[in-house]
Amino acid sequence: MSGASVQLYVASSGGLGSAAMPLLQKAVASDSNGSFSIPAEYSCPAASSEVYVVASGGSATTSSAENSALMLTAMLGPCSGLTALGSLSVNEVTTVGSVWPLAHYFKSPTHLGYASNDTSFLSAVSSVPEFINLAQGSSPGTPTSTSSFAENNKLYSLADVLAACVSSSGGAAGDGSPCGELFSMASSAGGSAPADTMTAAIQIAQNPDNNVAGIYGLVKGSTAFEPTVTAAPSDWTLPLSSVVATPSISPVTGTYAGTQDVTISDATAGSTIYYTTDGTVPTSSSNVYTGPIPIAVSSTVEAIAVFGGASSGVASSALTITSALPPAKLAFLQQPSNALTGAAISPAVTVAVQDSNGNTVTSATNPVTLALTSGSGLTGTLTATPQNGVATFSNLSVSADGSYTLSATSTNLTSATSTSFTIGTSTTINPPAGTVATPVLSPAGGSFSATQTISMSTSTPGAGIWYTTDGSTPTLPPGGVPQGTSSSYTPMCQPVAQPSGLINITSAPYNAITGGTDNTTAITNACQAAGPTGAGIYIPAGDFYVGGTSSGTQLNCNIYGQGPSSELYCPSPTVGGYNCQLTATAPNLTWSNFSHQINSTTRDAQNFNIHLYGPAGLPAGSAANERMDTLMLVGGNAGGFFNDGTTGNILTNNGVFNTKADCNYETDGATNTIVDHTFVQNCGDDGISNVSYANESGGLVNGSLDQWNNIQNEPSARGISVDGGENITIQNNLVQNTSVASGIYVSVEDNTEDVDSPTSNVAVKYNSLSNAGGSEYQVSLLFFAGGESVTNALALGNIISDSTYSGIGTYSQGGTVSNISLMNNVLMNSGAGIVNSDTSGTSTANLQCSGNTLNGSSSSTGACGGTNPDTATGSPLTYSGCVVGTAQQYTGPITINSSATVKAIAVLPGLTNSSVASGTYSSGP
Secondary structure (H helix, E strand, O other): OEOOEEEEEEOEOEOOOOOOEEOOOOOEEOOOOOOOOOOOOOOOOOOOOEEEEEEEOOEOOOOOOOOOOOEEEEEEEEHHHHHHOOOOOOOHHHHHHHHHHHHHHEEEOOEEEOEOOOOHHHHHHHHHHHHOEOOOOEOOOOOOOOEEOOOHHHHHHHHHHHHHHHOOOOOOOOOOOHHHHHHHHHOOOOOOOOOOHHHHHHHHHHOOOOOHHHHHOOOOOOOOOOOOOOOOOOOOOOOOEEOOOOOEEEOOOEEEEOOEEEEEEOOOOOOEEEEEOEOOOOOOOOEEOOOOEEEOOOEEEEEEEEEOOEEOOOEEEEEEEEOOOOOOEEEEEEOOOOEEOOOOOOOOEEEEEEOOOOOEOOOOOOOEEEEEOOOOOEEOOOEEOOEOOEEEEOOOEEOOOEEEOEEEEEOOEEEEEOOOEEEEOHHHHOOOOOEOOOOEEEOOOEEEOOOEEEEEEOOOOOOEEEEEOEOOOOOOOHHHOOEOOOOOOEOOOOOOOOOOOOEEOOOOOOOOOOEOOOOHHHHHHHHHHHOOOOOOEEEOOEEEEOOOOOOOEEOOOOEEEOOOOEEEEEOOOOOOOOOOOEEEOOOOOEEEOOEEEEOOOOOOOOOEEEEEEOOEOEOOOOOEOOEEEOOEEEOOOOEEEEEEOOEOOEEEOOEEEOOOOOOEEEEOOOEOOEEEOOEEEOOOOOOEEEEOEOOOOOOOEEOOEEEOOEEEOOOOOOOEEEEOEEEEEEEOOEEEEEOOOOOEEEEEOOOOOEOOOOEEEEEEEOOEEEEEOOEOOEOOEEEEEOOOOEEEEEEEOOEEEOOOOEOEEEEEOOOOEEEEEEEOOEEEOOEOOEEEEEOOOOOEEEEEEEOOEEOOEEOOOOOOOOOOOOOOOOOOOOOOOOEEOOEEEOOOOEEEOOOEEEEEEEEOOOOEOOOOEEEEEEEOO
């Protein structure tokens, strides 16, 4: 296009569709070949300012008249990166590929704007290179690890529609010219017709269902861009397609003895796995993988994963199955647990039929019989036929108090003996104070000729086990939870390992420096260079000021430091602003081993230390599966961590101190969030909160797991809270000194802003609460129903001491508390113990108590009576990331392949750690 006027524009952060700012003092013109050069005299408002180019006017050939309807564009990206772009093309393809991802933010070619806190705009800009190759002016662009653009034939058809007008002499809507036909078809009902090709593109992108066939019909004769669609599409949307990881199949290709249980997994969250076992390539019509697949004969298992209409590569495992070794012995897989006298032993005891090498013989059907090794009173189904080689005993109980072991026998097989377990009263099962029971290792040690599987258990319900395999003694803080203050905090667990290839923020060309210089641009540029899928950036020891932009600092990359001495700080937070906030919107990020401090003086709703942002409006998978590991956060105006509509995030081994509001805040439908091994102290509001609001698009907070956290000295609010949510587990936490409010608070409040759905399926288990609860209606552990209901909740095995008022309360005030099970809780010096209060005439329905003790005596204070089984919630999420020195948290049987000494301790918040259990295992004949 010769004679076109070319201008650069900076997108505005002044609001949706606000006026963009011209960057060049004087537009440049394209020459007779369509070439142009941008002079270097322009000045970036900010390094991160997003820039796009607009070429208008000119003519398609040197001999044709000027076409005033000609207007083309291309999104160029951050201002700081313009000089690195080199040569680029601006044509009909770049126009479509730039307008469609950003259509929501365009009001006109010179009005591209977004709200300052709208991080989805930056995500939209970053997606443009997936649609187009700027250097070549072609489509598609470069895919990312999570998405790609696959509809370039549709994009080319739209580009050809624009090209018909661009190559003409112009026109107006209704005049019958190529431009006139385009402008008529692009017009929306009640709107004015466009007068240029870029405006036409914007209006088509904003109304992709309008005049679809008519727009397709504008492509006539030979076309400039190929390939194109061969028929009118259903609409003119241009979505990105998800990139789906290839599944992993276990076991891998090889020769195996006997039936093998094949498991298939995929790294793409939400994907569906399809498989075949005959070596054919699976499709979406093949079998859906739902669990282990038994393979008894030689087979080739192949699998694909499908997500969002996209399919992964094919995974394959060729399994040669030889004759299995015969059944030789029995082994307890699930050991018996402590139980109340006459109550069912849960979980169900399971016994495996194994060969001489310790492998489960899945084809075995030898009946297995259980009995007490001494004493009597064992009832239930005592003989069971194995399924897939495992016999399950689901209704066992013992009628007399005592300490027992089980024997498992089967004809011609070596018998097995279980670990010991206790049957008795609640005082026996849940000692109110003292030391956690020493773990039991099974087998206890010895010499073995094959790989040995070792299980561990403790008779103290809810206790966790940490172990080593190198003979060293596992040492943990009291209760297995982190300790310290904001000045002396030392994380309990080891941080995640750092990858190689990190970009040091102090290295050229980024050159971040300590002291009072703002490093926002330097760190942002380093992060952009690393990208969301690269190794990441490294923060060395030192104090690095970050906080010079009003919209906060978005860092969609992995970040690692060397500990709390690697500090990002913001000395002057803007009240009502975001300048100090670090934000992440990309999936699968890891931030580890650094600190972030805000010098806050005033509480407001902005300036969290870290905002993990993933609600509706961002691309699928935003802010999912992120890991915040071994971070220290201090002083956020609005709080510490903000999980905003995220999925599958893990916040582990962190310290959060002295915030003006919630230290850990999950909301807007945050799903499957784990807050684990975190030390929380002196929050301006709740220590850990799960909150659902009626005006949020994400819905209820769902599937949270809050465990092994230490929450201390909360002067203003609760320790751990739920206000609207479902399927939430709060377990093994230590909560102390919440002097004005409840230690743990499960509710639906009656504020107008709160969610209108019930809080349901909440399990509060094995927590220790001390000096918690500051009023009659803020007791240590409170179930409260305001405008809606709290239903299907469980309080099991909690230790509650030194409460000013009551240990456990159920209050209704406009709502209903129902189906609440209070089981085996120990209350010491806790006022009225377990109470029930209805303050507005509504009721607390089906409140069931069993096995609770008050100051060492059985308690059924208030409305408690009868029993309710431990079925108030589904299985919680699991997380096994904590390693202390060489100690690991036990989550299931471990495998020993060579000689080793295993040592283990058991811990529970509020009790003294157990003695050390030890077993020496040697391999040999």
